[in-house]
Amino acid sequence: MTDFNRTRAAFHLPEGVTYLDGNSLGPMPLAARDRVARMMQDEWAEELIRGWNSAGWYEQPRRVGDRVARLIGAGPGQVVMGDTLSIKVFQAVSAARALRPERRVILSDSGNFPSDLYVAEGLARAVGAELRVVEPEAVADAIGPDLAVLMITEVDYRTGRRHDMAGLTARAHEAGALTVWDLAHSAGAVDVDLLGADADFAVGCTYKYLNGGPGAPAFIWTHPRHAEAAEPILQGWMGHAAPFAFDLGYRPASGIERMRVGTPPVIAMTALDAALDVWEGVALADLRARSIELTEAFIAGVEANCPGVTLNSPRDPALRGSQVGFRHPQAYAVMQALIAEGVIGDFRAPDVLRFGFAPLYNGLDDVARAVDVLARLLRDGSWDKPEFHRKAAVT
Amino acid sequence: MTDFNRTRAAFHLPEGVTYLDGNSLGPMPLAARDRVARMMQDEWAEELIRGWNSAGWYEQPRRVGDRVARLIGAGPGQVVMGDTLSIKVFQAVSAARALRPERRVILSDSGNFPSDLYVAEGLARAVGAELRVVEPEAVADAIGPDLAVLMITEVDYRTGRRHDMAGLTARAHEAGALTVWDLAHSAGAVDVDLLGADADFAVGCTYKYLNGGPGAPAFIWTHPRHAEAAEPILQGWMGHAAPFAFDLGYRPASGIERMRVGTPPVIAMTALDAALDVWEGVALADLRARSIELTEAFIAGVEANCPGVTLNSPRDPALRGSQVGFRHPQAYAVMQALIAEGVIGDFRAPDVLRFGFAPLYNGLDDVARAVDVLARLLRDGSWDKPEFHRKAAVT
Numbered sequence: 001m002t003d004f005n006r007t008r009a010a011f012h013l014p015e016g017v018t019y020l021d022g023n024s025l026g027p028m029p030l031a032a033r034d035r036v037a038r039m040m041q042d043e044w045a046e047e048l049i050r051g052w053n054s055a056g057w058y059e060q061p062r063r064v065g066d067r068v069a070r071l072i073g074a075g076p077g078q079v080v081m082g083d084t085l086s087i088k089v090f091q092a093v094s095a096a097r098a099l100r101p102e103r104r105v106i107l108s109d110s111g112n113f114p115s116d117l118y119v120a121e122g123l124a125r126a127v128g129a130e131l132r133v134v135e136p137e138a139v140a141d142a143i144g145p146d147l148a149v150l151m152i153t154e155v156d157y158r159t160g161r162r163h164d165m166a167g168l169t170a171r172a173h174e175a176g177a178l179t180v181w182d183l184a185h186s187a188g189a190v191d192v193d194l195l196g197a198d199a200d201f202a203v204g205c206t207y208k209y210l211n212g213g214p215g216a217p218a219f220i221w222t223h224p225r226h227a228e229a230a231e232p233i234l235q236g237w238m239g240h241a242a243p244f245a246f247d248l249g250y251r252p253a254s255g256i257e258r259m260r261v262g263t264p265p266v267i268a269m270t271a272l273d274a275a276l277d278v279w280e281g282v283a284l285a286d287l288r289a290r291s292i293e294l295t296e297a298f299i300a301g302v303e304a305n306c307p308g309v310t311l312n313s314p315r316d317p318a319l320r321g322s323q324v325g326f327r328h329p330q331a332y333a334v335m336q337a338l339i340a341e342g343v344i345g346d347f348r349a350p351d352v353l354r355f356g357f358a359p360l361y362n363g364l365d366d367v368a369r370a371v372d373v374l375a376r377l378l379r380d381g382s383w384d385k386p387e388f389h390r391k392a393a394v395t
Numbered sequence: 396m397t398d399f400n401r402t403r404a405a406f407h408l409p410e411g412v413t414y415l416d417g418n419s420l421g422p423m424p425l426a427a428r429d430r431v432a433r434m435m436q437d438e439w440a441e442e443l444i445r446g447w448n449s450a451g452w453y454e455q456p457r458r459v460g461d462r463v464a465r466l467i468g469a470g471p472g473q474v475v476m477g478d479t480l481s482i483k484v485f486q487a488v489s490a491a492r493a494l495r496p497e498r499r500v501i502l503s504d505s506g507n508f509p510s511d512l513y514v515a516e517g518l519a520r521a522v523g524a525e526l527r528v529v530e531p532e533a534v535a536d537a538i539g540p541d542l543a544v545l546m547i548t549e550v551d552y553r554t555g556r557r558h559d560m561a562g563l564t565a566r567a568h569e570a571g572a573l574t575v576w577d578l579a580h581s582a583g584a585v586d587v588d589l590l591g592a593d594a595d596f597a598v599g600c601t602y603k604y605l606n607g608g609p610g611a612p613a614f615i616w617t618h619p620r621h622a623e624a625a626e627p628i629l630q631g632w633m634g635h636a637a638p639f640a641f642d643l644g645y646r647p648a649s650g651i652e653r654m655r656v657g658t659p660p661v662i663a664m665t666a667l668d669a670a671l672d673v674w675e676g677v678a679l680a681d682l683r684a685r686s687i688e689l690t691e692a693f694i695a696g697v698e699a700n701c702p703g704v705t706l707n708s709p710r711d712p713a714l715r716g717s718q719v720g721f722r723h724p725q726a727y728a729v730m731q732a733l734i735a736e737g738v739i740g741d742f743r744a745p746d747v748l749r750f751g752f753a754p755l756y757n758g759l760d761d762v763a764r765a766v767d768v769l770a771r772l773l774r775d776g777s778w779d780k781p782e783f784h785r786k787a788a789v790t
């Protein structure tokens with residue numbers, strides 16, 4: 001049985017804050033601060049360039065990748081870390097498309113995170129493919145013989161709706177296409193099983209439920225059946241078969257290593273590595289069960305106590321990730337008022353109050369407090385003040 | 396007059412080490428360790444998601460970019476930070492090529508860092524362009540009417556040879572082509588003047604002479620005349636005109652901001668920001684003068700005292716960056732022996748001993764010690780031991 005008291009104690013959670021925005025940025029694991037300070041002094045400052053060997057920096061993206069692999073149903077040696085999620089989307093979709101060169105359609109849905117669509121659009125324009133975007137419910141029926149790549153974010157960033165990874169993958173495979181799954185809101189949130197779903201490629205970020213810190217490195221996974229055939233467009237020296245031979249021509253490294261691009265971000269990767277310590281001993285089945293307990297309790301509490309909001313997430317927990325959205329016509333101001341009271345969720349345009357539940361550190365006490373404060377604000381109208389309507393640069 | 400005693404005192408330089416490998420990885424500025432620790436506690440841990448506004452994380456890539464701009468002869472608002480150098484090479488070359496769509500040649504030279512060639516090759520294959528690679532001396536004559544983009548690394552990573560940026564740029568412009576300059580071994584090492592040279596695009600890394608730490612973020616510069624026309628292939632949400640509107644379609648941000656891709660690496664950028672403090676008050680003319688003083692003294696010292704090595708860098712300082720290479724048939728083992736004595740340079744295949752001179756922290760005492768130890772090793776043959784011939788994973 002996973003000990004969620006232990007995992008909660010591993011984080012710095014500020015006094016007076018109920019943090020329900022770990023689906024945007026996870027809180028700091030205490031070990032991350034200490035590990036980074038040690039890395040900077042003992043490795044960078046003392047070892048200097050030797051750190052690439054003596055401190056294992058060069059191997060770090062693969063070693064950390066193996067730790068992420070366990071949390072997404074992948075095997076060892078199948079995941080590598082680096083860059084940002086946008087770059088990894090580009091790597092995965094370009095490699096998948098290159099495996100289906102005679103087909104030109106990249107299919108996605110309007111519930112996908114916009115950046116994935118921007119990246120696919122830029123790629124499609126460059127290589128003469130076509131990005132087709134349909135409604136989330138229409139994805140399965142839009143899969144046809146012209147499909148090269150199905151690019152889907154498993155859990156919708158606004159609604160928390162969870163796509164059927166195994167079902168859509170099977171459907172894509174029947175049509176002769178490949179799949180790229182974005183796990184931004186899945187990794188560390190739900191019981192992802194990439195090998196079980198027979199997916200082809202997957203990517204994700206680590207600053208949300210994996211708590212790697214702001215701008216933490218992304219990950220990419222390739223199914224072993226594609227690992228030696230995949231040819232990404234971004235050919236960086238760290239993905240070369242022999243980076244330090246300094247050959248003038250590119251030869252891809254074996255397996256997932258070819259998905260590496262430039263010099264890895266060692267300081268950031270060290271923070272992430274420390275954050276992954278917290279996951280040791282966490283069973284994904286326990287994580288999922290606790291996530292459902294929290295989101296069910298929150299939905300029930302809000303619907304029983306908070307006037308003027310409408311559920312914007314699937315009611316069936318099987319179709320939901322680890323977050324809940326409610327719509328309110330003045331969602332921005334309501335969220336600002338909540339934050340001023342120390343209940344931190346976030347706003348997503350145009351009218352969504354979004355709350356993420358991270359089993360590693362959120363409990364039923366957080367659910368109760370969030371419901372209480374939201375109910376009071378909505379009942380007494382105290383969210384409707386000028387200072388809460390003023391928009392910040394980043395929301 | 397720049398105070399190089401002040402700048403030297405700003406670094407942690409390990410006891411007993413003579414560090415001449417800052418052209419691979421700069422040493423740690425003491426402020427970087429403290430600033431990162433503070434950022435992690437006061438910003439990430441305490442502010443959580445609010446840090447994007449309250450701690451200025453969102454603006455950081457532009458703000459830090461402005462600090463780099465001064466060191467490369469660019470203006471404010473023209474540089475943005477992020478990703479790795481490989482990604483930024485891809486962004487710059489793809490944007491430059493898109494401005495010359497009717498031309499298909501990307502020209503570079505065999506003295507370029509191989510990763511730049513790999514990246515350009517992957518891009519060329521994807522978009523139907525052609526990468527042409529000539530000898531460094533043949534670049535000027537290879538510029539013709541089919542040229543879209545001249546992609547050159549200003550200072551050669553092995554020899555330190557410095558290309559004539561203004562001259563080659565003028566020649567490329569006469570032929571109707573655009574230039575992309577890689578400043579990996581220039582920024583912080585020589586007196587770069589992008590606007591003065593009338594260059595079109597430039598990119599660089601910050602973990603060498605700018606001392607940002609292992610895997611520190613890269614930078615990209617676009618000449619203002621291209622800033623509103625450049626259309627990079629990598630369309631990330633941070634380069635969108637309104638990232639938080641979550642539009643389904645991509646609209647590039649104004650100016651250099653469109654070169655941003657994914658979520659910026661805040662922890663790494665904070666280390667870099669602290670490292671840039673050391674550059675306050677450093678005049679590029681003083682930097683260049685001191686660099687020449689150091690490399691001239693080293694060449695003279697080695698040639699007078701060290702048998703069996705041959706200069707592998709231009710003798711004329713005007714044609715040289717801030718590094719010096721010597722060839723030796725057993726360069727790998729000789730370098731390992733030097734490192735064992737605390738004189739850290741590096742080896743570059745097949746036979747180059749490479750020494751970088753960073754005016755911010757290297758002095759004539761470093762030159763003297765490096766010459767002394769190298770002379771002794773080469774005279775008594777004590778570099779020729781089995782342990783020095785054994786290759787490490789990363790060299």
